[in-house]
Amino acid sequence: MNRKFEQAELLRHRDFLDRVESRPLTDEQAAAAICFDDWVRFIAPAGSEKTSTMVARAGYPVRAGIARPDQILLLACNSDAASELRESLNSRVVPWVDGLEKIQSSTFHAFGLRVISEVTGVSGHLPFILCSTVQRHRHIPGTKGPGGYRTTDTN
Known part of the structure; x- marks a missing residue:
């Protein structure tokens, strides 16, 4: 068929x-x-x-x-x-x-970064998922970092 x-x-x-x-x-x-x-x-x-x-x-x-x-x-x-x-x-x-x-x-790389950026709201050269927990929370205002503390630093 x-x-x-x-x-x-x-x-x-x-x-x-x-x-x-x-x-x-x-x-x-x-x-x-x-x-x-x-x-x-x-x-x-x-x-x-x-x-x-x-x-x-x-x-x-x-x-x-x-x-x-x-x-x-x-x-x-x-x-x-x-x-x-x-x-x-x-x-x-x-x-x-x-x-x-x-x-x-x-490119595969550009597409992957675009998806990560759209999903997380974080853009940049380093994929969000490769950052340490502390780095991830430092880049997302208002999220809880390690130990449950709130972060506001966006630098």
Whole structure:
């Protein structure tokens, strides 16, 4: 059943998969772009078009009505790769799919810090969870520190 669905989706979205990048995606890339079986890992050497596959993978679920753009996050290991993902998404996929400017791209590190900041209200370079108990309470005004005392120092 899955194989039949995959083949039907590949045919249904062939125009997108052939034009989402400067060259048509290979059969393996196209299959990875439409696969939503748990996790899909891209293991390939430099220059093998991993970015093309990730960009198609971001555009496909929006185009197919599976997800909204604001539900998609593209993660990269470094800021250059995250920028490349964003640029490729903007230049190649936006003409094919509406609303893709709402897709977020980030590094793992920046995304993690943003989540920590949103949850704790504390921002900075050191992740909150790595600080000692005393440091954590010193940075959150009004919380109880070790021994139950209230802290007000925010420095």
